[in-house]
Amino acid sequence: MTTKQLALVIDLNVCVGCHACVTSCKGWNNAGEAGPLTDQNPYGADPSGTFFNRVQTFEVGEFPKTETVHFPKSCLHCEDPPCVPVCPTGASYKRAEDGIVLVDYDKCIGCKYCSWACPYGAREIDESQKVMKKCTLCVDRIYDQKLPEAERKPACVLACPTSARLFGDIHDPESEASRAIREQGGYALMPEWGTQPANHYLPRRKTEKHLHADELVRHDNPLKVDGKLPRPDAGEPALDDVTSW
């Protein structure tokens, strides 16, 4: 537990399902060091393509009491990844230094066995290159010294307009990601398989406003007529001038 484990923490309470993370991911990883990330028939009637990240939408509850949950889904960089030991070539591996699960595209034979071994459907074969692909946590940008410090984050995190995606080391208890998991009830997907996903999700939260009866009455307006309040002169000192807060 002492070594680094980089991960994403995705706030489902904030995600608006805009797909900015999907397009920025596709953009970066299509053009980046690991690219291209190919599509088949992208402008035709039956388009298909390889993505590291997809945003899905679910409806929870029964009409009219329903809630819409937008659910971004990518490789969870499991701490005990079932996809890694099954790979016959060693193309799939988990980095010791930061816990990122990667595929060596030059070693992969495209047998797809690892995709069967991932319960989350996080791996997708690239139909043109015939090798397995998955989220790399933008390993080719998060360590790039040429980028300003603030930009050394996965493309999806930078693109998210609502800041629903946090990125950090979840083994460092003081990181923003760890704190969010700890303080906002972060959870893992399908815990029943013991994969210990590094990525966590923050639950939907109810935002409720409690109005108490006394809040409905304006105590500084006993006559309940605004206009009748004595209006102070423009020259008179205001509250700020006489009080120190």
Place this chain on the structure above:
Amino acid sequence: MNPAWSVVLFTTLAGAGQGLYLALFAAQAGGRLLQAGMAIALALLGAGLLASFFHLGHPERAWRAAAMWRTSWLSREVIVLPAFMALVLAYGLMPGMALGALGAVACVALFVCTGMIYACLPFLQEWRTPLTIVNFTLLGCASGLTAAAALAAWLEPALARPFAQAALVVGALAYLGRIASLARNARLRPKSTLATAIGVKHPRIRQIAQGAMGGSFNTREFFHGRPREVVRAARWTLLALVFPAPAALVLAGPGSAPLLAAAFLLQYAGLLAERWYFFAEAKHPQNLYYQSIA
């Protein structure tokens, strides 16, 4: 899962080849029967190997698959298969007890490797049972014994009857094993639900969008996409052809080469249906995220 013909062919062809080897070794067959048998076993294994290459995106890199034998059953299979083929060839050329026994060990190891490739995945609950290995082994042996009986009827008639009897016994056992796994899988409750998949604890969750309007690898690889009738037809085909139909042929002509050969082909067709159904039946939890196909 979506059954891949390459893997269906590989597991059934190799299984028949392995069964044939075991049958001829156990009977201590010799002479022309042994040579022809080993040649056919090699041909079956080779055809299976060839089929398996079509499963790979990069067959030219297949040699790399021997690397991770410490952790991967697939890697172990990739090592054991050629080793077994070499032993089959050697045994055919210079039969000897020690060599034959070594071949038998490799043969059983290959059955275990092939079965474990599927049985080791915890969340494919239909496969996660010792029955997977037992059935791969018994079905392969049954099919190999039927082939051995047909071959013996042609080349060494004295051995045809014992092979035919053994084929009936092992075939019946394999049939029982397969029915046991069908019964087991019919009662399975999936451990994962939409609630655990997205972590929202609510009994009513409905998917509205799956992230892409066209298909994707996830919608193609993990579901067979056939109507329920096809799946049911595959099950009835396997139930009819894996044992009852070939057994009837074997009983009709336990010494007749054409009847026994027909029994082998019929049973092989049943095994194709059996293996197709084996894959089609397995429900991958990733399909929870792709409700249009789940």
